[in-house]
Amino acid sequence: MMTETAELAPDPVSDRVLRSFAGYALKRASNAVQADLVRTLEPFGLRMITFTALLLIVENPDLSQTQLAGVLAVERSNLVTIVDELEQAGWIARGQSPRDRRSHALRATSAGERLCTAARRAVEAHEARLFSSIGADGKAMLVNALGLVENAGNKLPVGANSGAAR
Amino acid sequence: MMTETAELAPDPVSDRVLRSFAGYALKRASNAVQADLVRTLEPFGLRMITFTALLLIVENPDLSQTQLAGVLAVERSNLVTIVDELEQAGWIARGQSPRDRRSHALRATSAGERLCTAARRAVEAHEARLFSSIGADGKAMLVNALGLVENAGNKLPVGANSGAAR
DNA sequence: TATTGTTATACTCTATAACTATA
DNA sequence: TATAGTTATAGAGTATAACAATA
Numbered sequence: 001m002m003t004e005t006a007e008l009a010p011d012p013v014s015d016r017v018l019r020s021f022a023g024y025a026l027k028r029a030s031n032a033v034q035a036d037l038v039r040t041l042e043p044f045g046l047r048m049i050t051f052t053a054l055l056l057i058v059e060n061p062d063l064s065q066t067q068l069a070g071v072l073a074v075e076r077s078n079l080v081t082i083v084d085e086l087e088q089a090g091w092i093a094r095g096q097s098p099r100d101r102r103s104h105a106l107r108a109t110s111a112g113e114r115l116c117t118a119a120r121r122a123v124e125a126h127e128a129r130l131f132s133s134i135g136a137d138g139k140a141m142l143v144n145a146l147g148l149v150e151n152a153g154n155k156l157p158v159g160a161n162s163g164a165a166r
Numbered sequence: 167m168m169t170e171t172a173e174l175a176p177d178p179v180s181d182r183v184l185r186s187f188a189g190y191a192l193k194r195a196s197n198a199v200q201a202d203l204v205r206t207l208e209p210f211g212l213r214m215i216t217f218t219a220l221l222l223i224v225e226n227p228d229l230s231q232t233q234l235a236g237v238l239a240v241e242r243s244n245l246v247t248i249v250d251e252l253e254q255a256g257w258i259a260r261g262q263s264p265r266d267r268r269s270h271a272l273r274a275t276s277a278g279e280r281l282c283t284a285a286r287r288a289v290e291a292h293e294a295r296l297f298s299s300i301g302a303d304g305k306a307m308l309v310n311a312l313g314l315v316e317n318a319g320n321k322l323p324v325g326a327n328s329g330a331a332r
Numbered sequence: 333t334a335t336t337g338t339t340a341t342a343c344t345c346t347a348t349a350a351c352t353a354t355a
Numbered sequence: 356t357a358t359a360g361t362t363a364t365a366g367a368g369t370a371t372a373a374c375a376a377t378a
Binding site: 230231232242243245246249266267268269270 | 335336337338339340
């Protein structure tokens with residue numbers, strides 16, 4: 001049964017304190033953008049991480065898995081599944097490195113290159129859609145500000161917090 | 167054994183295409199800020215989600231779990247663990263609602279209120295630390311831009327993507 | 333019949349340890 | 356001895372279905 005809406009005021013839950021935190025706005029915006037990006041990539045059979053991996057392989061042919069894991073900030077062990085996924089779909093191939101028989105030389109197939117181009121166009125359209133409301137300079141300023149914030153976050157390693165009770 | 171660094175140029179992996187996407191900058195900044203926030207809350211015995219829940223309970227006494235799940239954008243089933251965690255630490259109590267014997271009236275204990283105040287101060291310091299590099303107006307503009315982007319993302323529901331091959 | 337809190341379950345992401353084959 | 360790729364596994368976070376008590 002529905003709850004009574006007229007009798008007692010619905011008393012909307014206040015989240016104003018939460019909204020006073022910029023980190024909260026950052027997380028909400030990031031979530032919304034990622035969600036739209038997932039929807040954008042879905043029709044291509046790509047996840048965010050497989051799209052990113054494919055893009056990097058196309059741009060950097062004969063990349064090794066360790067190198068790729070490094071740029072993607074993913075554990076090498078977890079990269080295996082990602083590369084498997086792309087290889088089984090026929091979009092990339094694990095070639096053999098001429099210098100080191102342990103390492104794989106990742107290279108996109110022509111199907112993979114075509115898919116990458118198409119997906120990239122869709123992602124660019126997604127970006128245009130989501131960031132159009134703030135204009136070109138707004139976007140540039142936003143990206144610049146985000147870079148500064150990211151650096152500030154990564155600068156302070158572990159112990160820099162104020163003392164706290166429990 | 168180390169790989170040869172002089173003989174062959176290390177050939178740094180190019181991620182410039184990736185960096186041309188604003189959504190990527192957004193995700194990186196968000197991750198960095200969330201990571202620092204986790205470190206900030208750890209000494210208080212709080213996770214991000216339990217801190218947020220506690221804050222909302224303090225600000226909205228006698229909140230029900232369904233209401234809280236709504237603001238937090240969390241499934242009711244998953245909220246159970248969160249509320250358990252706060253209750254077992256003695257920071258909130260599941261009171262009984264006078265009107266509906268099914269629902270709980272969540273209320274912070276005095277220990278919970280003290281903890282919330284202290285944690286909130288630490289989070290405010292964390293915010294000041296991370297956003298100081300862009301100044302007060304920069305922060306205001308950032309929050310404003312993020313709100314616009316979030317709205318743009320949430321506006322377009324499901325089918326609004328450009329057609330895509332597979 | 334619908335809703336609140338709850339349990340159980342599953343699926344994705346991520347992190348760690350250990351193995352193999354090469355170096 | 357160290358590194359590349361791999362497997363197995365475990366932990367978070369999140370989503371769905373079903374149940375008992377109550378409305």
